[in-house]
Amino acid sequence: MSEIKSMEHATLKVPYEVINKKFRVAQKSVDREVDQIQNYSKEVEKALMHRPVISDVSKLVGNVVQRLQVLKRKSDEAIGDELNASFICKRKLEHLKEIVQRDSNTSEEVWQASIDQWKRVRMDRMVIEHLLRMGYYETAERLANYSDIRHLTNLDIFHTSREVEEDLAAHKTTKCILWCLDNKSKLRKINSNIEFDLRVQEFVELIRKNQRTEAVVHARKYFPAFEKTQIKEICECMALLAYQPDTTIEPYRSLFDINRWNNLVLKFRNENYRLFQLSAQSLLSIAVQAGLSSLKTPHCYSFNCKNLNCPVCQEDFNRIAKTLPYSHCVQSRLICRITGLPLNEHNLPMMLPNGQIFGQLAIPEITKENGTVLCPITNTKFTNPKIEKVFVM
């Protein structure tokens, strides 16, 4: 397994889901128009049954021709949409291909530089995806424009979800309901009950406004569809009719809770990921956790062994990594804390009298002219100390 295969599923799957959706939309639109034409031609046929007047028939046939033009325009548009969606997917595929296919003419340094650049773009892509999941849309947008990688992100797809979220945050359900209708079959497939939650919220809001009759009408209209699965919730909901919004009795108090709107936003976001088969966590947070673990050593948490270049030693990551597992190591790898060079046969590990180990090459750096040696870790001074070789297998 390798990096592309492990990490780029969503890069391709999300645009694929869009192709799939455009396909269904196109099919529906073609079928609808074909049906229309059939209806119009049936009218012609009906007219033909009784020795019709030419001009009448001409008019009816003219209608068919007109509908044909509509079909032509609509099918062209719809198939164009399918093609565009496919090209978006293709472009992402091309981007992934860049990094696995090396042109044999490129020199090592040029190749390294392009890998570096590609990884930079990958990181921006991951950050943007994470920002979108967190609902930081402006930042995501700005970053995509800055790095000129909009075509490699799912920004446009998340544009709708942004509108829905803003609508929900403003305590409105219209857009989210439309979204539910738009994705009805898929939502049913993933067993989503978000539409029910929205209907409940609408019901609650009617009661909050003391429009209890309207609430009953609303319930009558929408709740029966969910009878089979949500009967318990429906009963709880109906009981609200008897309570005031400021009630302290559970579960009615929670149903009236204004925070339910925020939960709806989160729920919507979650369902949207499921719709696109995105994992529950962003790739960024998965990679950050894996990365922190593979860098984390006990030294990062000891008082005097920190390395300023080590991300896990830096305060922010240090706190995030606290509960994560340490890296695993069966083979010693030793690095001199003064020079940063590896300790090996060219740079033998040497021990000061206090047990601190440094590379042979670092000893001159900590030895003063008069022969005193200063341990940079403990700040202890040694005069002409015995510095011993250490053997590490």
Added chain:
Amino acid sequence: MTSNTPAAELEAITAVEKELDRVINKFSEIRENAAAEINDVASLLEELLQVLARAEQEMTGTINTGTQVDADDHMTDEAEMLVEMEPSTPRLTDSQISIITEALQKTNEKLQRLSSEHRELHGAVSKVGKVIDRNFISDFTATTRTDALQDEENIMLLNKVMAKHYCRQGMDDVAQLLIKESKMPEDMAREVFESERSFAEIFRIWKAIQQHDLSLALEWTSRYSNELIAKNSTLEFKLHRLAFLQIISKGISAQAEAIAYARNNFHKFIDRFEQEIPNLMGCFIYLPTGIENSPYKHLISPEMWTEASYIFLKDACHTLGISKNSALSVVINAGCTALPALLNIKQVMQSRQVLNIWSGRDELPIEIDLDPEYRYHSIFACPILRQQTTEDNPPKKLTCGHVISNDALHKLSNGHILKCPYCPVEQNAEEAVRIYF
């Protein structure tokens, strides 16, 4: 990454590409096909309309001039009467009716076929999805602790790290927006902008090189010329080379300018780049026909700029002694190396049904082979017990100089007597000293 399993990666991409191309072809085909077919039936019907219009005209004409209408043998009496009663409304003949019916039938058949042809594409479309699912991994469960990046505090810390990363790259406004949108506490936000300042200049210059602007970079390298030479960096020469090529690619009119530039700037590189400079001067031969048509065309390829910016970033950071990578990028790149390995081991563990040892462990189940530049700490793994030493089980140096862990020392010693596992020396176990890497 590419050296590991480029074949498998390429295979996965090619598999998806093949299916996607097929879908694209089919869409294009059906788009053309649909337009043609619809045009076909539309023009058929339009023709029919014209015929009808003509017939109507003729018939009205005949009626008005009083010619017999019953020329048509099939006309019924009733119709005859109607025609006579309403001479201005000509009616269709049976053969005309059957022509129209036929045309409509043909239209409907064609459209039905069109719709079902489109429906048949479904197989090809969903194949793309299946190939993606088969070749790429979407399930990351069990490779992470779900709790690590869920709680508010850690989420905010990650926001801060991201803000720092973009601040470092001169994208202050991205950082600023993130702070605003994530409602980051003020003290955290302040910290973002205080850190990472020293890197900002390097980054600005790096960006300028990528936009083919060398002035800032040349100014910087002349400032640090001695340090760069001490580190045996090729940066300064490569920048001057690019500047020279930038002039020379303007064509024959820039010849004098290019010669002057070479004379002024290349002399100090003569020792170190004996081979390169004659090559560059060779460009003058091809000036009239254009470098792009010469054996030197590789010198003006866009990759030269990518390379220069890369070397600048590397050497400038090395010179200033700062990390060329932000904490976030180090962690993410390490994570990208680690994930494939973790997913792999997960598969193995799952197949042997030992997944439960994953959680609750305080160490990853395997060693991740990171780039040496990502190794910040010494790790001592006891050669006897094959595990990392810790505070509870620290490394000890035996009197002979060999290092083993404290636990191993206790296991190997017989009372106070310990024979070193690596050399013949027998010693008192108490004399081993705790050491620190």
